[in-house]
Amino acid sequence: MHILVTNDDGVQAPGLLALAQEMRKLGEVTIYAPDKNWSASGHVKTMERPFRVRETRLADGSTAFMSDGAPSDCVALALLGLVQNVDLVISGINPHANIGHDVTYSGTVTAAMEGVIAGVYGIAVSLDSPDNFGELLDYSTAAIVGRRVAEKVLEDGLPKGVLLNVNVPYLLESELNGYMITRQGLRVYRDALDKRVDPRGKPYYWIGGETPTGVDEPGTDFGALRAGHVSITPLQLDLTAREAMETLQRWNWQP
Numbered sequence: 001m002h003i004l005v006t007n008d009d010g011v012q013a014p015g016l017l018a019l020a021q022e023m024r025k026l027g028e029v030t031i032y033a034p035d036k037n038w039s040a041s042g043h044v045k046t047m048e049r050p051f052r053v054r055e056t057r058l059a060d061g062s063t064a065f066m067s068d069g070a071p072s073d074c075v076a077l078a079l080l081g082l083v084q085n086v087d088l089v090i091s092g093i094n095p096h097a098n099i100g101h102d103v104t105y106s107g108t109v110t111a112a113m114e115g116v117i118a119g120v121y122g123i124a125v126s127l128d129s130p131d132n133f134g135e136l137l138d139y140s141t142a143a144i145v146g147r148r149v150a151e152k153v154l155e156d157g158l159p160k161g162v163l164l165n166v167n168v169p170y171l172l173e174s175e176l177n178g179y180m181i182t183r184q185g186l187r188v189y190r191d192a193l194d195k196r197v198d199p200r201g202k203p204y205y206w207i208g209g210e211t212p213t214g215v216d217e218p219g220t221d222f223g224a225l226r227a228g229h230v231s232i233t234p235l236q237l238d239l240t241a242r243e244a245m246e247t248l249q250r251w252n253w254q255p
């Protein structure tokens with residue numbers, strides 16, 4: 001098996017190394033990720049400029065490739081032929097959960113989406129870590145979970161067009177409450193406009209505010225994490241609101 005490991009935090013992020021090391025137990029691994037942090041960059045296709053691809057070395061001495069594109073650009077380039085015979089794209093480990101509406105912002109998730117667009121299995125792995133842990137985060141449980149999920153996907157396959165969004169509670173592996181198949185829950189964003197003034201008296205703006213929370217509903221990604229479960233949400237790129245179609249069809253569309 002040939003596994004492409006990527007992320008949205010930049011190739012040198014510790015979560016990527018932890019994931020790559022576990023993936024090597026399943027097969028050949030190629031690491032190709034952005035050269036900087038693209039968190040919350042969404043699903044990107046860069047059309048206005050070319051990319052350079054450079055080789056780098058990770059903390060364990062292994063070789064990795066990086067370029068100045070978004071996570072989804074890296075996956076696209078890889079699957080267009082830069083990397084041969086990829087079976088699975090796995091993205092992460094992101095240091096924060098990607099649940100609810102996060103999936104459309106997430107570079108971690110959209111990298112896995114790009115795999116699905118190219119007809120390759122896609123998995124995104126994120127860790128629901130406490131705030132302000134920074135470089136001290138322990139990725140070992142999430143890396144083992146990532147390997148377990150990848151193993152299952154490579155064995156059993158995934159339905160066409162489906163990727164897996166995996167979120168792991170910040171617990172020891174022995175403390176996990178098992179794996180739960182979930183649906184997307186509801187994030188509660190607490191963003192606030194933060195207006196400041198530059199040294200020349202001109203205003204500038206941050207999207208500031210508090211860390212988002214979520215609605216703790218059973219069966220959802222957020223609910224599963226709260227209960228100590230690994231959350232596995234199957235996602236698809238078809239965002240059609242099917243119930244709304246019927247409502248809209250009942251409107252009078254005559255001019």
Ligand SMILES: [Mn+2]
Nearest residue numbers: 008009039094
């Ligand atoms: Mn990130």
